[in-house]
Amino acid sequence: MTVSPISSAQPAETPVKTSAQLRLANPADDAWIEDLQALSFGPGRYARAAFRVREQLPIDTTLSLIAEIDGKPVSSVWMTPISLSGVDGYLLGPLATDPVYRGRGAARLLVQEVTKLALNRDEGQYVLLVGDQPYYGPLGFAPTKPGAILFPGPVDPTRILVYSSDPRHVETLHGPIAPFGQR
Secondary structure (H helix, E strand, O other): OOOOOOOOOOOOOOOOOOOOOOEOOHHHHHHOOOOOOOOHHHHHHHHHHHHHHHHOOOOOOHHHHEEEEEEEEEEEEEEEEEEOOOOOEEEEEEEEEHHHHHHOOHHHHHHHHHHHHHHHHHOEEEEOOOEEEEHHHHOOOOOOOOOOOOOOOOOOOEEEEEEOOOOOOHHHHEEEEEEOOOO
16 A cells, blocks of 8 residues: 655655555454553653543544554554644654564555545644654654644643645644544
8 A cells, every 4th residue: 555645834755665455443352452562662651641641531432543564464553633723633642563573664555645634534633642753753753843732731832733735734733632622
């Protein structure tokens, strides 16, 4: 599966080439996803700011994807509908990959596809995440204004990144993360 660039805001790298196939997650994947997140993030994962958001706001199961290689699930991603300063969008993550399969493009493909799916709905205007600029920058994510976005818990403000077709969102999104549709 190849995915075209998902935003005109910033150039995305050439579509990821991988043997991974994507599918929607289903309830039978729940235990595997939990185990994968535990393996990837350890017991401290519940203290992370993005996990704390998900304690308050539900993920969108129609945007919960699994990457498989040779029919084996290897990576997963969730999206949580959110609102910032009255503008609806999505919080991406957690994004987790089985360590045996890291570096094979499955996670990058998940990021590209789930971002495209979310923004093509015309319900949210951006995708936000907490992550590393060297990894997500080539996929079109840019740093937000440091200190402008408030998470329910500590987060390094330099790691808050946004993807949007509206370049103003880098500077204008602010405030606490709220439920989708909150104006």
